[in-house]
Amino acid sequence: MGGRPAATYPRAPRAGDRLLVAGARGNPPVLSIPNSALAGGRGRVVLLYANRDESSVVLRDELRTLAEGHPHRLLVLHWLESLQGLPTVDRLAAVLAPYTGREAFVCGPEPLMDAVEQALRSLGAPGDRIHRERFFSLGADDFDTTTVPRGTAAGDGGTAEVELDGETHTVAWPPATPLLDVLLAAGVDAPFSCREGACSACTCRVVAGEVKMLRNDVLDDQDITEGYVLACQALPLTDRVEITYS
């Protein structure tokens, strides 16, 4: 899978060239990020997509189709831990070296983002050219980290009333946006770590209303019966949902 850059990807970056790095076991915007980059400019895009093994690569066919549709602008490189080992700083630096002149956008688990940032910095990339994506549900400009997630316009979805650290926050909650994304976009300092439904750092409890989870690797049936949910995976099923982190 993947491969080293061909002659159509010279090392000297052009304006608008971008390096994207996504690490996944959950639901990162693996398609929307390159799609947005391709649609929003004329630069070339390299996507390094890190997964545990080949069976973990979601949207593989879609990415291949996207790359085939933009043969001179999009290159998808796959990093499989089963073959290449963990993406350490040194290993990443070796792979990313040809692309360090590009503006870089990284999303995925925190350790991966740390390693990519360190790797790029070790290659001389200035910090202001490295962007860590906080949101997995991205807006019209996927590279604007201040963008509120898609669908937060009034009338699109319901409302979440969230109690956290003694404060109550009321935020619009679009039906396809995880609660954590909504809260972070609203400036609420909600806890999280993996953003993949695998660590429980974002656990909160539904007090009223209903939600569903896209993924859940940590909460058991008893937890769910008691109303606990993972904010990073929670989508609303009712117009109004009350949540508490206490």
Ligand code: FES
């Ligand atoms: S942040 Fe890890 S399960 Fe939500």
